Amino acid sequence: MTPSPMQDDEQPVIMPHAYDGIREYDQRLPNWWLFTLFASIAFAFVYWLANFTTGTLPDDRVALDAELAALEARQLAAVKDLDEATLWKMSRNPTTVAEGQAVYAGLCFSCHGPRMEGIKGVGFRLSDDLWVHGNTGMAVFRNINDGVVFDGKPTGMAAQKALGAARVAAVTAYLLSFQQQGRMQAIDRTKEPSQLTP
Numbered sequence: 249m250t251p252s253p254m255q256d257d258e259q260p261v262i263m264p265h266a267y268d269g270i271r272e273y274d275q276r277l278p279n280w281w282l283f284t285l286f287a288s289i290a291f292a293f294v295y296w297l298a299n300f301t302t303g304t305l306p307d308d309r310v311a312l313d314a315e316l317a318a319l320e321a322r323q324l325a326a327v328k329d330l331d332e333a334t335l336w337k338m339s340r341n342p343t344t345v346a347e348g349q350a351v352y353a354g355l356c357f358s359c360h361g362p363r364m365e366g367i368k369g370v371g372f373r374l375s376d377d378l379w380v381h382g383n384t385g386m387a388v389f390r391n392i393n394d395g396v397v398f399d400g401k402p403t404g405m406a407a408q409k410a411l412g413a414a415r416v417a418a419v420t421a422y423l424l425s426f427q428q429q430g431r432m433q434a435i436d437r438t439k440e441p442s443q444l445t446p
């Protein structure tokens with residue numbers, strides 16, 4: 249592209265100031281240059297409006313967070329020696345918790361209720377912070393994995409080993425996502441049966 253044509257008889261316009269002897273031309277900017285400038289300004293405005301103000305465009309951060317959560321979930325699921333800290337980390341990972349929720353909806357809700365509120369005479373309430381068979385993440389994991397025996401008798405909570413450690417860990421993480429670390433209380437099974445189910 250050529251700058252705006254300058255007739256032969258036209259003298260270049262020169263600004264009146266000079267800095268260290270350097271003079272400045274005052275020419276009309278070429279159209280393609282002006283077009284690029286104004287188009288960029290218009291685009292920036294529309295982009296700002298769509299991305300940050302009205303939220304019309306999908307937010308990259310949401311997609312990024314979901315990808316990072318899925319990545320962390322895979323790393324956590326690959327941990328060989330599961331421990332308390334890993335279980336609590338899992339309980340804060342949305343991907344793992346969603347996996348656990350799916351397991352719960354498929355296998356556990358029939359005895360523990362759709363919202364973990366418990367079913368009288370069938371399964372304990374799991375939504376409160378009272379825990380009969382151990383008040384740590386690892387105890388909950390073992391109770392789900394191995395089943396619960398009380399007074400030498402199976403209690404109706406059968407071992408879920410067949411799920412595999414990763415899915416048992418995920419459903420444990422789902423239960424823990426409703427708890428606060430260090431705030432799970434131990435409760436005696438024989439003394440307050442009314443608190444175990446609604």
Ligand code: HEC
Pocket residue numbers: 351352355356357358359360370371372374378379380381382388391392396398403404405406408419420437
């Ligand atoms: C056939 C019914 C049944 C199913 C299905 C079932 N549970 Fe249970 N669960 C029980 C019963 C009954 C108890 C209480 C044991 C007792 O009487 O001491 C229990 C206890 C528990 C406990 C211990 C609660 C505490 O206070 O310590 C956890 C955790 C638990 N279940 C999780 C699960 C999960 C997760 C699933 C799904 C993978 C599941 N249960 C499926 C019947 C069931």
